[in-house]
Amino acid sequence: xxxxxxxxxxxxxxxxxxxxxxxxxxxxxxxxxxxxxxxxxxxxxxxxxxxxxxxxxxxxxxxxxxxxxxxxxxxxxxxxxxxxxxxxxxxxxxxxxxxxxxxxxxxxxxxxxxxxxxxxxxxxxxxxxxxxxxxxxxxxxxxxxxxxxxxxxxxxxxxxxxxxxxxxxx
Amino acid sequence: xxxxxxxxxxxxxxxxxxxxxxxxxxxxxxxxxxxxxxxxxxxxxxxxxxxxxxxxxxxxxxxxxxxxxxxxxxxxxxxxxxxxxxxxxxxxxxxxxxxxxxxxxxxxxxxxxxxxxxxx
Numbered sequence: 028x029x030x031x032x033x034x035x036x037x038x039x040x041x042x043x044x045x046x047x048x049x050x051x052x053x054x055x056x057x058x059x060x061x062x063x064x065x066x067x068x069x070x071x072x073x074x075x076x077x078x079x080x081x082x083x084x085x086x087x088x089x090x091x092x093x094x095x096x097x098x099x100x101x102x103x104x105x106x107x108x109x110x111x112x113x114x115x116x117x118x119x120x121x122x123x124x125x126x127x128x129x130x131x132x133x134x135x136x137x138x139x140x141x142x143x144x145x146x147x148x149x150x151x152x153x154x155x156x157x158x159x160x161x162x163x164x165x166x167x168x169x170x171x172x173x174x175x176x177x178x179x180x181x182x183x184x185x186x187x188x189x190x191x192x193x194x195x196x197x
Numbered sequence: 198x199x200x201x202x203x204x205x206x207x208x209x210x211x212x213x214x215x216x217x218x219x220x221x222x223x224x225x226x227x228x229x230x231x232x233x234x235x236x237x238x239x240x241x242x243x244x245x246x247x248x249x250x251x252x253x254x255x256x257x258x259x260x261x262x263x264x265x266x267x268x269x270x271x272x273x274x275x276x277x278x279x280x281x282x283x284x285x286x287x288x289x290x291x292x293x294x295x296x297x298x299x300x301x302x303x304x305x306x307x308x309x310x311x312x313x314x315x316x317x
């Protein structure tokens with residue numbers, strides 16, 4: 028965090044101001060002048076205090092070539108989310124409680140911190156898996172129904188579907 | 198038009214309610230914290246999202262607010278469950294394992310850390 032230059036810090040500040048202001052506009056859903064001015068002031072105040080925690084200086088994901096993959100990713104993600112809910116529902120309802128839990132690990136090919144965060148969050152919301160920790164490039168995943176303990180197999184089973192799209196985005 | 202929106206909204210509310218109920222049942226039935234988090238996180242994400250979207254469809258003026266809330270839930274839910282799981286492991290609440298100790302590959306991290314501390 029200390030290594031950021033002044034211009035980077037300024038970009039960070041203005042980006043977080045912008046995001047906070049958009050959130051304000053979304054919540055008030057009005058363009059009345061007093062609401063907008065209040066929103067500008069409030070989001071400026073919050074941005075002043077919190078912009079150093081804001082990690083979104085990578086705006087390159089909005090490049091048109093990547094935007095397609097962003098939407099494709101959201102689509103795949105939504106399907107996986109619904110599948111995971113049905114999976115949990117099936118396990119919860121069945122009287123024998125068919126689980127075989129354990130914590131497995133695998134190494135990711137993603138290099139950017141942001142990509143790793145998105146991958147970890149996606150893994151949490153996909154069928155039967157919950158990310159517990161990331162240490163460098165190793166993910167530790169709690170798996171409700173362990174099928175394999177081999178890191179390569181685990182990687183293919185859990186992460187590959189998301190990772191190959193994320194590699195194109197980040 | 199308004200009727201169609203109302204029907205979509207009510208269906209979304211129903212789906213969300215069912216998933217939230219199943220999530221609650223999962224928290225009740227699962228044997229340990231990690232499995233409970235699994236059930237809780239997934240069900241509350243989709244259940245909460247569809248309840249909020251359903252309210253947005255029933256009350257069209259709120260749809261933008263509903264979208265903002267859906268995005269917020271999609272980001273914050275997995276992060277909070279990850280933080281809970283990690284903190285729980287750090288408090289030495291080890292997961293329930295059916296298949297024996299080799300099913301917990303996360304233990305090695307803490308064993309290594311403890312060895313390092315002893316060597317110091």
